[in-house]
Amino acid sequence: MAAFPPRTLDTLRLHLRPGTLADAQAIFDSYATDPEVVRYLCFRPHQSLADTRVFLEAVERAWESGEGERALVIVHRDLGRIVGAIGIRKAGPRVEVGYVLERARWGEGLMTEVVVAVRDAAFADPDVSRFQALCDVENVASARVMEKAGMVLEGTLRSYEIHPNRSEVPRDCWCYAVVR
Numbered sequence: 504m505a506a507f508p509p510r511t512l513d514t515l516r517l518h519l520r521p522g523t524l525a526d527a528q529a530i531f532d533s534y535a536t537d538p539e540v541v542r543y544l545c546f547r548p549h550q551s552l553a554d555t556r557v558f559l560e561a562v563e564r565a566w567e568s569g570e571g572e573r574a575l576v577i578v579h580r581d582l583g584r585i586v587g588a589i590g591i592r593k594a595g596p597r598v599e600v601g602y603v604l605e606r607a608r609w610g611e612g613l614m615t616e617v618v619v620a621v622r623d624a625a626f627a628d629p630d631v632s633r634f635q636a637l638c639d640v641e642n643v644a645s646a647r648v649m650e651k652a653g654m655v656l657e658g659t660l661r662s663y664e665i666h667p668n669r670s671e672v673p674r675d676c677w678c679y680a681v682v683r
């Protein structure tokens with residue numbers, strides 16, 4: 504059985520592969536600078552390509568070491584370019600994902616397609632028993648993606664994490680998961 508996460512994944516419309524420094528400009532142009540996109544995320548909009556490079560250097564280190572958040576960039580096959588990314592953390596039996604898509608592509612079912620594919624790949628690894636994700640309690644689109652991917656709302660993690668574009672005060676987050 505292939506170890507999770509795989510380095511590539513293909514869905515009907517998308518190709519997922521590890522992000523590299525060479526993707527900096529594409530990610531900067533796609534989603535990283537958009538205040539609406541990062542509204543409920545843990546980072547501020549990228550101000551320059553240097554910010555995107557810092558992110559991608561961490562991604563490359565994670566893939567090399569097999570530890571930390573391993574991000575796959577999401578390439579839209581018809582458009583032939585990056586439209587988003589999904590970060591994947593594996594800790595023992597647990598997999599956690601976090602995802603982002605450029606605004607122009609919202610509402611087309613793309614992220615549900617990604618999360619379902621990553622969920623299925625996770626459960627193809629016999630060591631994985633739990634697949635989870637968190638979102639800000641105001642992030643209804645993200646919550647809906649998790650529901651459509653068969654995940655169940657387990658509860659609210661109070662004052663869990665700072666989403667600096669929303670508030671400096673730690674935010675309540677919903678925890679969704681599906682178990683084997």
Ligand SMILES: CC(C)(COP(=O)(O)OP(=O)(O)OC[C@H]1O[C@@H](n2cnc3c(N)ncnc32)[C@H](O)[C@@H]1OP(=O)(O)O)[C@@H](O)C(=O)NCCC(=O)NCCS
Pocket residue numbers: 539540541543544601602603604605608609610611612613614615616637638639642643644645647648
């Ligand atoms: C969250 C996000 C990834 C969703 O991606 P997407 O490809 O548009 O998601 P999908 O099209 O698969 O599904 C979105 C669902 O949310 C629903 N939705 C979107 N905005 C909504 C809103 N304001 N209120 C209620 N439902 C909403 C859509 O109608 C759709 O549900 P449906 O298929 O039942 O109609 C995308 O909006 C995004 O990148 N947001 C910014 C980054 C982010 O917040 N990431 C998640 C961090 S936890």
